[in-house]
Amino acid sequence: MEAGLRGPTNLFGHPTDEQLIELDQALSQWDTDFNKAPVTKIAFGHFPMSFSAFTESGKSIKDVFLKHSLAAYLCGHLHTRFGKNLKRYYHRTVQEPSLSEHYYQFNMHQGYAIQSNKENCSEEAAHIEEFWEWEMGDWRKSRSMRILAVDDGYVSYTDIDFRLGSKSIIILPTFPIDSRFMQRSFASRDFKCHIMGASTFDTVRTLVFSKYEIVSVSVKIYDSRPGTLEVVFDSEMKRVDSNETRGHMYLVPWNWKAFEDPSPNRYWLQIEVMDITGDTSVSQLRPFSVNGFSTRVSWTWKEFFVMGIQWASVYHPALWCILSLVFSLLLVPQVSAVVFKDHFTYKYLCPKGNQQTLLKYLVGGFVWLFVELARVVLIWFLLLAYVIYLVVLPWLFGHPITEDGNLTYMTYKGWILKRPNSGSEVVHAGTPDVMVIVLPHFCFVLLPTIVILAAMAAERTAYREHYLSRSGKKKDDYHEKSRKQIEHEIFWNGRWIRKFLCLLCLVVLWKHWKHCRALVKAYAMNPLLHSPVYFFYIPALILFAIYKTSSI
Incomplete structure (x- = not known):
């Protein structure tokens, strides 16, 4: 295995075409006919699908999992830092997915197969391309453990948080399963076609792990x-006596047809266990659907941010949108300043109380900010030169793999590395991850800097107009002004807007310094030697702009 990149540019998993072929072959060996008994496939990995990159040929590990219709893919990387519901259901639809589905998914179950009343029970329709992705908590920080069970093709699990203390009794219901996080499309077909046989539905089943002897196990359905x-x-x-595992299986017959319902969360299941010491434990309430329907669960914004967005697909569109915005903020006002020379001035845009044209003045005022920046030609040119530098030239030099490794450079496309055993060929x-x-x-850093410097240029122009308008007034006129006018004079003379903008500059510089310090530690680099432009250009430009706009 080749050495990977050092953080922070190690955010994504990078499967190769060769690895996907090996994975496909490993999963295919279980497709042979084992006395026609279906094989439940479960995969384990580190990176979630939302942080898995494409191969050089544009293939994804998700396509392999869908092809083999995994029961579940268990992964880490995020653990529980962003929420408890880091789960996602994948399903290959018949129709072509919309463009937005390549970039994001709002709902945990988006794309869930809608079952028709006339289910196709033929063998050709048996293969449904789907799988669940379940993010796991970690042991080192969260002290979390997951127990997984497979019961006649139905996969269920329970999570145990040892930060709340050790448990003498662990309960894992295996059927019926949770309709929120474990239900798959085949369950509805199984319900209507009885693929698994009636015995699968005839009993409620649970696994119980206990430190002491169990006295009673009961089930309640609400x-x-x-x-x-x-x-x-x-x-x-x-209890099932023939069980040889460390846990024990308990079951009870039930009239499962009495719980048929189109609602996937009408009925709720709970198991209660008591051991010989009198200690009682109950499982979490979980909804179930014998019809095989799924209860829709929405993510929080943090969960959507890490699970719902396909970051490997989003990066380049997001980058070019930001670059388009940056170039628009710099170039369009410059053209406007030349073409509409008299329209974007402080006096022309100063509102005269007409409410019908308020929106016009607001939009025009926003454009005026950047027109004033364009009129400070030197600052505008330095900003444009820096943006071009970021697009064309290397951002920084460093050691992305090891401190003793070769020094290389990074652009917005990635780190430039030589391909092993390929001579002079390089790869991004x-x-x-970058x-x-x-x-x-x-x-x-860059966008706030442009906006703040534009506001500084506009503030200087507005203050100049205010100063010139008051310079011809008599001194006695000051005593004839109202209190509101006096406060207005004090506000402008103190240039409080400029002071506030300088405070915002400090915030941007602090953010930039914090980011640069992290890069120095990560890639063993010297800012003066390896990246003077990236590290010092913005601070120097802000200081120069503050000086340039200080006088009128």
């Missing part, structure tokens, strides 16, 4: 239709 949870099924469960490594450097610099 009906949420009345608006409150009402017990509709309460029964003791019996770390794409789209987005953690590129996009924050554009969004939180």
Whole structure:
């Protein structure tokens, strides 16, 4: 295995075409006929799908998982830092997916197959390309453990948080399964066509792990239709004696047809266990659907940010949108200043109280900010030169693999590395991982700098107009002004807008310094030697702009 890049440009998993072929072959060996018994396939990996890059030929690991219709893909990387519902259901639809689906998915179950009333029970329709992605908590920080069970093709799990203390009893219901996070499309077909046979549905089953001898295990099913949870099924469960695992299987027959319902979350299941010491434990309430329907669950914004967005696909469109915005803010006002010379001035845009044209003045005032920046030619030219530098030239030099490795450079396309055993051929490594450097610099450093410097240029022009308008007044006129006019004079004479803009400059510089310090530590680089432009251009430009706009 080749050495990977050092952080922070190690955000994505980078499968190769060879690895996908090997994965496909490994999963294909279970497609042979094992007495026609279906094989439940589960894969384990580190990176979630949202942080998995494409191969050089444009293939994705998701396509391999869909081809083999995995039951689940368990991954890490994010763990539970962004939420508890870092789960996502994938399904290959018959129709061509929309353009937006290549970039984001708002709902955890978006793309879930809609089952028709007339289910196709033929063998040709048996293969449904789908799988669940379940992010796991980590043991080192979260002290979290997951127990997974496969029961006649149905995969279920329970998470245990040891930060709340050790547990003497662990309960894992295996059927019926949770309709929120475990239901797959085949369950609906199984319900209507009885592929698994009636025995799969005839009993409620659960695994129980206990430190002490179990005295009783009972199951309760609640009906949420009345608006409150009402017990509709309460029964003791019996232990299966032939079990050889460390846990014990308990089951109880039930009339599963009585729980048929089009609502996937009407009925809720809970298991209660008591051991010989009198300690009682109950499982979490979970909805179920014997019809095989899925309960839709929405992400929080943080969960959507890390699970719903396909960052490998988003990086380049986002980058070019930001670059288009930056060039527009610099070039369009310059053209406007030349073509509409008399229209974008302080006096022309100063509102005269006409409410019908207020929107016009607001839009014109926003454009005027950048027109004033364009009139400060030297600052405008330095900003444009820096943007061109970021697009054309290297951002920084460093050691992206090891401190003793070769010194190389990074552009917005990635780190330039020589391909092993290929002579002088180079590759852009770390794409789209470099987005953690590129996009924050554009969004939180460059764009705010352009806006703040434009506001400084506009403030200088407005203050000059104010100063010139008052310079011809008599001194006695000052005592004849109203209190409101006096406060207005004090506000302008103190140039409080400029002071506030200088404070914003400090915020931008602090953000830039924090980012640069992280890069120095990450890639063993010397700012003066390896990246003087990236590190010092923006601070020097801000200081020069503050000096340039200080006088009128």
